[in-house]
Amino acid sequence: MRASVERLILIVGAFIMIVGMPAVILAAVALGKITIEDMLSTNPLVIIPYAFVKIGWGLLWAIVAVDWVIHGSHGMRRILGELIKSEGGRKVASYLIDAIMVITTVVMFYVLVFVP
Amino acid sequence: MRSGRGVGEWFRWLNIERLYFLIHRLTAIYLVLYIFPRPYLVLLHGSWEEALKLDMTPLGRVLAALFIFAILFHGINGLRIVLIELGVVRGWPLRDPVKPKPALRVSKTNMALMALTILVTVVGTALGIYLVIYGAETWP
Numbered sequence: 496m497r498a499s500v501e502r503l504i505l506i507v508g509a510f511i512m513i514v515g516m517p518a519v520i521l522a523a524v525a526l527g528k529i530t531i532e533d534m535l536s537t538n539p540l541v542i543i544p545y546a547f548v549k550i551g552w553g554l555l556w557a558i559v560a561v562d563w564v565i566h567g568s569h570g571m572r573r574i575l576g577e578l579i580k581s582e583g584g585r586k587v588a589s590y591l592i593d594a595i596m597v598i599t600t601v602v603m604f605y606v607l608v609f610v611p
Numbered sequence: 612m613r614s615g616r617g618v619g620e621w622f623r624w625l626n627i628e629r630l631y632f633l634i635h636r637l638t639a640i641y642l643v644l645y646i647f648p649r650p651y652l653v654l655l656h657g658s659w660e661e662a663l664k665l666d667m668t669p670l671g672r673v674l675a676a677l678f679i680f681a682i683l684f685h686g687i688n689g690l691r692i693v694l695i696e697l698g699v700v701r702g703w704p705l706r707d708p709v710k711p712k713p714a715l716r717v718s719k720t721n722m723a724l725m726a727l728t729i730l731v732t733v734v735g736t737a738l739g740i741y742l743v744i745y746g747a748e749t750w751p
Contacts, residue, residue: 506696509689538746539739540666540675545659546750567643574636578617595647603650610653 496589501569508566515559523552548607557607561600568596628715631725635688638681645678663748672743679739683732691724700724 520543523529528550534542547556575588621633653662665671694700695715702718705711715721 506693509693513686513690536747538748539679539742541748541750545663548659549750563646567646570639571643599647599650602654606650606653611658
């Protein structure tokens with residue numbers, strides 16, 4: 496993958512998260528699915544993403560979570576690219592990251608949409 | 612940065628921008644290590660409720676507090692980096708013979724975003740840690 500394409504995916508992914516995460520949370524609050532009182536008195540890990548699965552917004556949150564995985568995978572490829580010395584090593588790391596990204600994306604989507 | 616120079620390269624010639632980028636990278640690594648195993652844990656336990664029990668242990672709470680710090684810093688600083696990469700935030704270097712300044716340090720927007728990163732991270736982490744320790748552990 497060309498560095499410019501990877502950079503574009505990283506930036507687009509970052510934007511989706513920066514805009515998407517607050518947007519989904521605010522939409523849930525605005526529609527009364529999650530109250531502000533509950534939000535400000537609950538462990539954040541209970542709200543994200545457990546509360547979204549519970550109110551039936553798992554699919555919506557899956558979009559953000561899958562983007563999270565893609566952004567993270569490309570970021571890791573960049574970081575590993577700085578650390579690995581050989582071109583061959585970077586190629587192996589790249590294939591490994593691609594495999595992890597695809598599998599994790601599928602599993603993330605599955606658990607957010609189909610696991611109660 | 613040249614590739615293959617190792618983690619030590621991240622810590623060399625530290626200035627404010629490099630320090631921010633160092634923390635950005637470290638928080639990125641932590642976020643990947645924290646988030647990527649999560650769907651597999653849910654799959655392993657069979658439900659979100661069961662997986663959540665791990666987060667309510669003392670170790671789970673410490674990791675969650677670190678996660679809140681990491682996501683806040685990485686998110687706000689990431690927005691600053693994206694704005695720099697897109698050319699929205701930019702400045703002209705000060706070519707002073709005695710005290711030159713690089714372009715980004717001249718940019719008031721960049722410095723304001725750097726201050727905002729610290730402010731939001733500190734306030735958000737404090738609130739997050741409070742909720743991780745004292746917040747409700749079940750969804751109503």
